[in-house]
Amino acid sequence: MKNFFTSPLAKRIGAMVALVATIAVMTGPPGDPTHPMAGFTGSFTERVSFFGLFPAPRGVLFAALGLLAAGVVLMYRRQAQPSVAKLRDKVVPQYHALAAKKPVRGLWYTAVLLVAIVLPHVVTDPFWQSAMVSQIAIYTLLAIGLNVVVGFAGLLDLGFVAFYAIGAYVTAWVTGALPVPAPFHHVIDAFWAIPVAIVFAMIAGVLLGVPTLRLRGDYLAIVTLGFGEIITIFANNLYGITGGSTGSKQIPHFSFHLGSLKYLWGLDPVPYYYLTLGFVVLFLLIFSSLEHSRVGRAWVAIREDEVAAESLGVNPLKYKVMAFAIGAASAGFAGVMTAGQSFFISPSTFTLAFSINILVLVIFGGMGSIMGVVIGSLVVQTISMYLIHTPPAGFQNSDLYIYLGALLIAMMIFRPAGIWPSKRRRREMTPATLEGEAQ
Amino acid sequence: MSGLLHFFSSHFSTLGHEFWPLLVGGLATGCIYAMIAIGYTLVYGVLRLINFAHSEIFMSGGFATFFLMRWLVGTSTPNTFETVLYLILGVLVGGLTGAGVATVLERVAYRPLRRRNAPKLAYLISAIGASYFLFNLAAKEFGRINFSMASPYVNHSLFTIFGAQVYMSYIIILLVGAVMLVALDRLVATSKLGRSIRAVAQDAETASLMGVNIDRTIALTFIIGGFLGGVAGYLYGLSFGVVYTMGFTPALKAFTAAVLGGIGNLRGAVIGGLILGVVESMSVAFVNGAFIDVVAFGVLVLVLLFRPTGILGERLGRSA
Secondary structure (H helix, E strand, O other), rough: OOOHHHHHHHHHHHHHHHHHHHHHHHHHHOOOOOEEEEEHHHHHHHHEEOOOOOEEEHHHHHHHHHHHHHHHHHHHHHHHHHHHHHHHHHHHHHHHHOOOOOOOHHHHHHHHHHHHHHHHHHHHHHHHHHHHHHHHHHHHHHHHHHHHHHHHHHOOOHHHHHHHHHHHHHHHHHHOOOOOOOOOOOOOOOOHHHHHHHHHHHHHHHHHHHHHHHHHHHHHHHHHHHHHHHHHHHHOOHHHHOOOOHHOOOOOOOEEEEEOOOEEOOOOOHHHHHHHHHHHHHHHHHHHHHOOOHHHHHHHHHHOOHHHHHHOOOHHHHHHHHHHHHHHHHHHHHHHHHHHOOOOOHHHOOOOHHHHHHHHHHHHOOOOOOOHHHHHHHHHHHHHHHHHOOOOOOOOOHHHHHHHHHHHHHHHHHOOOOOOOHHHHHHHHHHHHHHHHHH | OOOHHHHHHHHHHHHHHHHHHHHHHHHHHHHHHHHHHHHHHHHHHHHOOOOHHHHHHHHHHHHHHOOOHHHHHHOOOOOHHHHHHHHHHHHHHHHHHHHHHHHHHHHHHHHHHHHHHHHOHHHHHHHHHHHHHHHHHHHHHHHHOEEEOOOOOOOEEEEEEEEEEHHHHHHHHHHHHHHHHHHHHEEEHHHHHHHHHHHHHHOHHHHHOOOOOOHHHHHHHHHHHHHHHHHHHHHHHHHOOOOOOOOOHHHHHHHHHHHOOOOOHHHHHHHHHHHHHHHHHHHHHHHHHHHHHHHHHHHHHHHHHHHOOOOOOOOOOOOO
16 A cells, blocks of 8 residues: 555546646635635535536536546557657657748738738627737737747746836827826827837836846846836826826827828727737738847857857847847837727736736747747637636636636646747757657 | 935934834844745755745745634734744744645646756746746635734834834744744754755755755755745734735845845845845835835845845855
């Protein structure tokens, strides 16, 4: 019996039980302060009907699901016996594929773009139309920007929201929606805020990046985490400048007039959708060409071996700060888009939850893989929005945060390179497994 | 110019009046920072990474003792014997909860990655995921308001130093903190476990060749750091109450303290914590209360700019 408890099988069963119990608690009913254990016990005792087919306590349901999953895992393990030859067959083509030229996928991209263009005419539900702009398109834009920092340069930025807030507040400032007087005398529209916001966000990125990145890359994560909070404190308390917790005054919508050509973006989300979509495509083009440029190669070199890169004449600090500032600028840009679309901005929008949400999109899709990040954003944000729009029984919106946190851990354990990984990144994230088992 | 002079003279006169009270209060807060900072610096020593989920170890200690104190103390007024007993129980339960959460965290979020020899970025991401998961789970299970903890003692002023009131809570924090920190210092400096922690921090591979069990040492490092973090959660909760986000700001400041003292340096973490506590407390005389949290951040950036190795210098692996 003692042998059983220390055996790998017992450990695996224990891990499985713990995992199923955690999922049961995550999806279970909330507790309350007077009965702190109510949420935990309720997660197992509360009765579910499961569409009337399976009336039982949650504990029984989850035990059954756990057994089912264990069976599937066992069968999968039986089949997948690693052998040297198999691993070699898996690894060698990867190295060749890295050297091979990318096939032209233009047709695919055009098809996806066409679907994206037609989509708002197919989906006419107002919730989804506005979600497509403010929750999916803008988040994709932000994820593409964060991917430069996390994916290309391998730096963890947990205060992405700070630069987004800078962009939004600069927009409010330039258009005269803040208590502090605007820099221009006549009212101008939000388009003019774009260059100003990008410059401000970049300056903030450089100021924060230089002292931090000079020393150690991993300090950046905690410094940016702190910076995200600081920005919120400033936004909340500098009444004379930011308007404090009540936020800004009304920000004018985007408008466009060039000679006789005039267009005003109003309350309808669809024109905003097209505007944002256009910028997403633009970002995709810029960043994917950046990836394969000299700068992109320098990032890869620093990420994989900083000492070796430095000895070959790549200045790590310069390229790291550059990546960080580019990420900051794209967040600032997204801030302009949001501020121009929404009526006003207030500090409550700019929270840690926002930074983590964007990070999840990048990690889920695949760090360093632009297509992966786009797919990740679409999948995660669509599921989130679906859960918020049509919540299953017992679901609260704040449960989403728990799921996102768990998703981050799960991705790092099971699929660190993401669901649609870049080939190079997949090798980086799992070096020991391939080499260790192949020997 | 004269306006500027007036600004400083008036603020320094505030500081002059309030110097001793601010110093005593700052030392008590600093002691809590020091206990959290130890957790960061220990883990940084052996794994070379920032344990983002340390803030949630602190929070779990706070919540466990909040429920314990409600059960033990409730609305009663404990006598002296009960006060001492409850405090000891609180420290034990807070510490053990912290150690337990730290162990689970190490097993779930770190060990699988260590097995795979994953890059540092992966650890940081899984740690921030764990932190986010834990505090949002706490929000779901325990609610989102700030609960004030039932106190096992009456927080009256015991005596005065140079006109500064010294409250019961300060004495308790400083006493518990001093005992914990001295015990830790001795543990790391003299015990076999301490030697293996130092060996792993110096060179994990060589240490394992010399017969040090790396997995066990890392697990124990998390347990020690977690224990101190959990106790800090209890002491913080007694003064400020508990809420699911309680870990966030103190943990950022504790990390600042660890960097200020020199990361990896245990005594540095203590000194950094105390200095940061006092600086923050004194800055009340100069900045609006709402911006107090900005001060610690400013200290962090200044340290990174001008003395990135901290006051006592980094000690990754050298004897503590």
